Each structure stands twice: as structure tokens, then as C-alpha cells.
Amino acid sequence: MRSVSLPRPVRQLFDRLPAVAVLLGLTTALLAGTASPASAAIITVQDGFEGNQAANWSFSHVGNGTGGISSLQTHNGVKDGFISMHGAGFSSVGRRVFLPPTTSCTAGIWVNPVLATQQINFEIIEPASFTYVALRTVVLSGDAPYTFVSTSWNHGPTDILVRVSLIGVNGVQLGTWVDDLGILCHT
Numbered sequence: 067m068r069s070v071s072l073p074r075p076v077r078q079l080f081d082r083l084p085a086v087a088v089l090l091g092l093t094t095a096l097l098a099g100t101a102s103p104a105s106a107a108i109i110t111v112q113d114g115f116e117g118n119q120a121a122n123w124s125f126s127h128v129g130n131g132t133g134g135i136s137s138l139q140t141h142n143g144v145k146d147g148f149i150s151m152h153g154a155g156f157s158s159v160g161r162r163v164f165l166p167p168t169t170s171c172t173a174g175i176w177v178n179p180v181l182a183t184q185q186i187n188f189e190i191i192e193p194a195s196f197t198y199v200a201l202r203t204v205v206l207s208g209d210a211p212y213t214f215v216s217t218s219w220n221h222g223p224t225d226i227l228v229r230v231s232l233i234g235v236n237g238v239q240l241g242t243w244v245d246d247l248g249i250l251c252h253t
Contacts, residue, residue: 100144107252108252108253109248109250110250111249112248113161114140114142114143114145114247116145121136123159124160125147125149125157126157127156129157130151130152130234131149131152131157131232133147133148133159139177139178141176141243141246147230147245148242148244149241149244151241152238152240153235153237154236159229160191160228161228162225162228164225166224166253167224168222169220169253170221172216174248175216175245175246176212176213177213177244178211179206179207179240179241180241182238182240183207186203186215186230187230187231188201188203188230190219191228200217201217214245230242230244243245
């Protein structure tokens, strides 16, 4: 039997199947109610904290919080982001994204809470005025597995800040891993 070597682009696609599955889910969600003959979907971001992508992310907090890049609980690949809080305030991880002019976008990210039940915000922010474009709030159990969180918006700005924030609770230690951001826009 002869061995067949797949071309490099095909091998890379197979290596990224979990990320491709996320983007296919985003495509299905976005196109379900918005398809029209003169429209197209554009994958604008696929970021899993890998390689040079990690330099795109920044961490911030108000109160006793922290964040960084880790490799402890990845959803896909070998790196993830981690944020934690002890007490009131918030800790966040985010990155700027520059989008093409679009009619609608859907963003999704995987989060994996640890320790106690916690409130996690998935935020799309217009950075010049720091105004929410979209916000999805979830409350997840500390023993939940990685959970996909998404939000959508229409006719938004082309410069956005995508951010995951962990909302602190007095006297409680909280933490969550974050991985595999995807943004799909429709023109």
C-alpha cells in the first residue's frame, strides 16, 4: 500500500479542526437569519493565544485581580488566557480588532471557570468612547467545562475592543481560562 502525503495547507486545516468547528458554528449562527444574494461572510479573527497572537492580548483589573497567558487548561492548541479575582472588582483580558465595514458580526469565545460560580462578561466595546457595542453576561458554575459564549451586533464600528471580564465577589476567589476567539462578519 502506497502512503500519500497531504499538501501542507490540507495538513494545517486538519490540525486546526477544533477552531474551524467554532468558525463553522459562528457561520451557521450568523447566516441563519441574514443571508441574502449579494452578501458574504468574512472571517475577521481567529485567535487562540498561540504564537505571536499572544502579543495582541492585554490584561487589566480593578481590585485584587490578575491575568496572563498560560498552558494549563487550553481549549485548543497549547496556550490560553487566564484571569482571576479575589474580592470585589473585575479582571479582564482583551484585544483590539479592526473590522471591515460590515452589516453584522458575531463573536464567540470559549471560557472555562474554576473555583466558585462566577459572572463572566463577553464584551464588544467601541474604544474611543468606551461604549458597549454588544454584551453577553453568563453565570457559570466553577465546575463547568469549557463553555462557548457568543454575542452579535449590527452596523458596529470598525475598531473594537473584544474583552472577557470576570466580575469579583467580596471574599471569594474566582478564576477562568479563556481560549479560541472567533469573529465572523457579514457584508
